[in-house]
Amino acid sequence: xxxxxxxxxxxxxxxxxxxxxxxxxxxxxxxxxxxxxxxxxxxxxxxxxxxxxxxxxxxxxxxxxxxxxxxxxxxxxxxxxxxxxxxxxxxxxxxxxxxxxxxxxxxxxxxxxxxxxxxxxxxxxxxxxxxxxxxxxxxxxxxxxxxxxxxxxxxxxxxxxxxxxxxxxxxxxxxxxxxxxxxxxxxxxxxxxxxxxxxxxxxxxxxxxxxxxxxxxxxxxxxxxxxxxxxxxxxxxxxxxxxxxxxxxxxxxxxxxxxxxxxxxxxxxxxxxxxxxxxxxxxxxxxxxxxxxxxxxxxxxxxxxxxxxxxxxxxxxxxxxxxxxxxxxxxxxxxxxxxxxxxxxxxxxxxxxxxxxxxxxxxxxxxxxxxxxxxxxxxxxxxxxxxxxxxxxxxxxxxxxxxxx
Numbered sequence: 001x002x003x004x005x006x007x008x009x010x011x012x013x014x015x016x017x018x019x020x021x022x023x024x025x026x027x028x029x030x031x032x033x034x035x036x037x038x039x040x041x042x043x044x045x046x047x048x049x050x051x052x053x054x055x056x057x058x059x060x061x062x063x064x065x066x067x068x069x070x071x072x073x074x075x076x077x078x079x080x081x082x083x084x085x086x087x088x089x090x091x092x093x094x095x096x097x098x099x100x101x102x103x104x105x106x107x108x109x110x111x112x113x114x115x116x117x118x119x120x121x122x123x124x125x126x127x128x129x130x131x132x133x134x135x136x137x138x139x140x141x142x143x144x145x146x147x148x149x150x151x152x153x154x155x156x157x158x159x160x161x162x163x164x165x166x167x168x169x170x171x172x173x174x175x176x177x178x179x180x181x182x183x184x185x186x187x188x189x190x191x192x193x194x195x196x197x198x199x200x201x202x203x204x205x206x207x208x209x210x211x212x213x214x215x216x217x218x219x220x221x222x223x224x225x226x227x228x229x230x231x232x233x234x235x236x237x238x239x240x241x242x243x244x245x246x247x248x249x250x251x252x253x254x255x256x257x258x259x260x261x262x263x264x265x266x267x268x269x270x271x272x273x274x275x276x277x278x279x280x281x282x283x284x285x286x287x288x289x290x291x292x293x294x295x296x297x298x299x300x301x302x303x304x305x306x307x308x309x310x311x312x313x314x315x316x317x318x319x320x321x322x323x324x325x326x327x328x329x330x331x332x333x334x335x336x337x338x339x340x341x342x343x344x345x346x347x348x349x350x351x352x353x354x355x356x357x358x359x360x361x362x363x364x365x366x367x368x369x370x371x372x373x374x375x376x377x378x379x380x381x382x383x384x385x386x387x388x389x390x391x392x393x394x395x396x397x398x399x400x401x402x403x404x405x
Contacts, residue, residue, distance in 0.1 A: 017041060018320070019076075019085060019112070021101075022093035023061070024049035025341070025374050028383055029306035030091050031055050033316035036379075042085070046097075051375055051383040073104045080111040089113045089323055091301070091316070095170045098300045099126060113323045115277055116299060124273055125297040128168045128207055138272055140265045141291045143284075145209040154194055154208065161185050162211045164247065165193050169205055181247040183211065212293060215357065216240040218285040220259055220292065222266035223302065225278055225318050229271040232322070233313040235333030236262055237304070239282075240366075243344045245352065252345035253366060254304040256311055258335040261292050275299065278315055303374070307339035310372045338366070341374035343388050 017040035020027045027043060028051050035041045035057025043052050046064035053061045065075050080086050090112040092098045098116050101108060105118040116122055124130045128145075135142045147168065148154040166181040182197055184190035190208070197206055212218075216239060224234035237256045242248025266281040280302040282295040301316065308315045311333030321328060352358035376384030 016088060017059070017085065018089040018091055019079070020044065020052065020091045020093065021064075021097040022046060022049060023052035024093070025051055025383075025387075026093045026301050026303055026305065027091075028052035028055060028375065030093065030301060030316045031057050032306070032377065032380060033309065033314055034320060037317060039320065042088075047094075051386055054382040054386055056380050056382070069100060069104075072100060073107055076108060077111055086111055087113060089115060089320060091115050093301050095126070095298075095300070096172060098122070099170070102126075115319060115323075117276055121274070122299055125275065125279070125299045126169060128166070128296070131294075131297060132207075134272060135269065135294055138265075138268050140269060141286075141293045143210045143212050143286075143293050143295070145207055147204075147207050149204050151191065151194060151203070155187070155191060157208065159210060161187075161190075163190060164209050164211055165190070165197055165206055166209065166247075167201060167205055168207045172201075179247070180249055183246065212284045212286050212295075214284060214287055215245065216242060216253075218287065220257070220262050220283045220285065221254075221302070222262045222281045222283070223279070223305070223308070223315070224266070224270065224281075225313075225315050225322065226270050226275045227322065228276055229274040231267060231270065231330070232328070233308075233315065233318050233331040233333070234263075235308055235311050235313055236260075236335070237307070239304075241345055241348050241352070243341075243348050245348060250303040250341070250344070252341045252348050254307060254339045256307065256333055256335045256337045265292065265294060269294070269297070278305070278319055280305075303341070304339045306374065307337060307372050308333060310334075310337045310339075310370070337372065338370075339372040339374065340366070342376070 018034050020030050020041060020043045023043050023045045031041050031043060031052050040059045041057055042060045042062060043058050044062055044064050045053055065071050090101060092101045101114060102116045102119045102122045105114060108114060124134055129147050132142065132145050144159060146157055148157065162183055162185045164181040164183050182193035184193050219239040221237045221239060222234065224231040226232065235256050236259050237254050239251045239254050241253035242251045262283050269281060270279065277299060278301055280298040283292045284295050285292050305315055313331045313333040349358060349363045353360060353363065375387045
């Protein structure tokens with residue numbers, strides 16, 4: 001098995017444990033995947049997320065220092081030196097942490113086994129402008145998009161509405177104050193959304209993209225563990241429901257499916273990137289031409305990654321084995337498996353039922369067993385008990401933020 005760029009030569013191959021950067025349900029999934037196999041796991045608390053910190057499989061929780069890139073990198077290096085974590089696997093679980101680790105790859109690679117590539121490789125997956133160019137060059141279908149540098153260039157664009165504005169690159173921690181995207185149904189609202197977005201980020205970091213029609217039934221993902229662009233394990237899923245439903249911050253109900261039309265373009269993109277690590281490639285099926293169009297690439301663990309264990313491809317543990325130099329046969333996850341973030345999906349389902357887009361019967365059918373829960377587990381119940389009050393608090397903050405904006 002060829003050594004990839006992630007597998008730094010300056011740390012011991014016999015990695016002893018894992019340091020998870022994030023205590024939300026994505027981090028919790030990594031904690032359980034490794035902890036159930038007796039691998040020591042530490043968790044860095046950040047952004048107010050706490051569910052992973054209560055897991056029985058966490059050996060120790062540590063607090064993330066205030067926002068300052070240099071201070072945070074020094075913190076990680078000091079943590080390795082003071083607590084004997086040299087050679088541990090470092091798992092960033094959100095976009096900001098992924099970018100932070102990747103941009104400081106050289107400094108961290110002498111202390112940790114890293115799960116993301118260096119920035120000169122990773123930026124092609126993280127920066128939506130570069131991804132747009134790469135997809136175009138490879139002939140991969142995608143929505144129309146443009147990158148105006150000024151308000152005047154934006155006003156001069158000629159494309160049918162509705163359109164969305166969104167950040168091309170997320171270099172800051174996720175915040176309720178920064179939406180995933182801003183929808184515009186006419187030119188006046190597009191310019192108004194642009195002015196609002198520019199108060200939160202640099203204008204050159206904004207892209208405009210057409211809205212692909214359709215709901216959750218048309219949202220698909222190809223998820224994989226890759227080495228040098230070749231998939232070692234993979235699954236295909238439909239992201240049936242998300243929160244919020246228009247431009248979801250996260251999926252709430254996901255089912256694995258057999259949909260080969262998303263596999264070939266995904267493999268083509270990942271091969272061109274020579275990507276090593278865990279990755280989710282998002283698509284939306286356009287009802288206007290029946291084409292699967294690439295929307296985004298997430299080069300990290302994604303929200304529903306715990307479904308992979310039920311499908312026979314436990315991604316975090318397989319990546320752990322890869323980092324230790326252990327080989328395994330190529331794996332394809334089973335179709336027909338389902339996953340739900342129960343507390344948030346309940347909120348989404350109620351809105352969809354009241355809006356006439358989901359029947360009570362179909363919602364009840366989606367609850368049938370077997371069903372992988374995003375947070376609750378019988379062998380590790382405390383995070384599930386903590387989730388409901390935490391979600392209620394987060395939902396309240398989102399409602400207040402929307403009213404302010």
